[in-house]
Amino acid sequence: DTEVTQTPKHLVMGMTNKKSLKCEQHMGHRAMYWYKQKAKKPPELMFVYSYEKLSINESVPSRFSPECPNSSLLNLHLHALQPEDSALYLCASSQGRAGEYEQYFGPGTRLTVT
Amino acid sequence: DAKTTQPPSMDCAEGRAANLPCNHSTISGNEYVYWYRQIHSQGPQYIIHGLKNNETNEMASLIITEDRKSSTLILPHATLRDTAVYYCIVRALRLTGANNLFFGTGTRLTVIP
Numbered sequence: 390d391t392e393v394t395q396t397p398k399h400l401v402m403g404m405t406n407k408k409s410l411k412c413e414q415h416m417g418h419r420a421m422y423w424y425k426q427k428a429k430k431p432p433e434l435m436f437v438y439s440y441e442k443l444s445i446n447e448s449v450p451s452r453f454s455p456e457c458p459n460s461s462l463l464n465l466h467l468h469a470l471q472p473e474d475s476a477l478y479l480c481a482s483s484q485g486r487a488g489e490y491e492q493y494f495g496p497g498t499r500l501t502v503t
Numbered sequence: 504d505a506k507t508t509q510p511p512s513m514d515c516a517e518g519r520a521a522n523l524p525c526n527h528s529t530i531s532g533n534e535y536v537y538w539y540r541q542i543h544s545q546g547p548q549y550i551i552h553g554l555k556n557n558e559t560n561e562m563a564s565l566i567i568t569e570d571r572k573s574s575t576l577i578l579p580h581a582t583l584r585d586t587a588v589y590y591c592i593v594r595a596l597r598l599t600g601a602n603n604l605f606f607g608t609g610t611r612l613t614v615i616p
Contacts, residue, residue, distance in 0.1 A: 431609060
């Protein structure tokens with residue numbers, strides 16, 4: 390099973406709302422990632438978790454707050470977002486952080502901020 | 504990570520081999536070459552990766568030049584379902600910073616019936 394699942398598939402939220410994106414994998418992977426992808430652009434890395442600890446934060450604004458409750462789950466908490474944060478949010482996992490391990494991506498959550 | 508250069512778009516006739524080139528002239532010895540693809544509105548899909556030797560799996564073949572400054576992804580018999588954006592990425596073995604999967608602009612491959 391090489392599946393990474395993400396919920397919800399679509400999310401519309403106002404600028405004052407608080408919402409969360411969820412990601413789950415059952416491949417025993419110890420590294421998990423959040424990416425953001427704007428329309429017609431490549432994905433951009435936001436956060437990396439390794440062994441449930443945040444290891445990389447790509448200077449992401451604090452209105453995005455990641456959480457890794459356990460090795461299978463990754464959340465992205467959203468608060469006070471701006472319309473320009475509308476994008477496809479992708480979760481990925483890999484066996485480890487090292488470059489020899491391929492990443493498996495979920496289908497993404499398409500977020501619209503109104 | 505070394506940056507990569509890919510043609511923005513390519514066409515391929517259905518059933519023919521698709522050969523997608525990638526230049527990574529500043530690649531260093533401990534960096535892997537990865538290929539992913541992204542079909543419209545889906546998450547990226549891992550295809551193949553290699554360090555020095557050519558690699559083949561059920562999806563594709565990866566040919567890396569001897570000097571490792573360029574590579575070619577080969578889809579042996581392209582189908583309409585292979586229409587996607589293909590990303591060539593270079594990743595270091597040891598991650599010391601923000602060098603996880605830097606996606607370039609990729610090549611938009613269109614398979615034509």
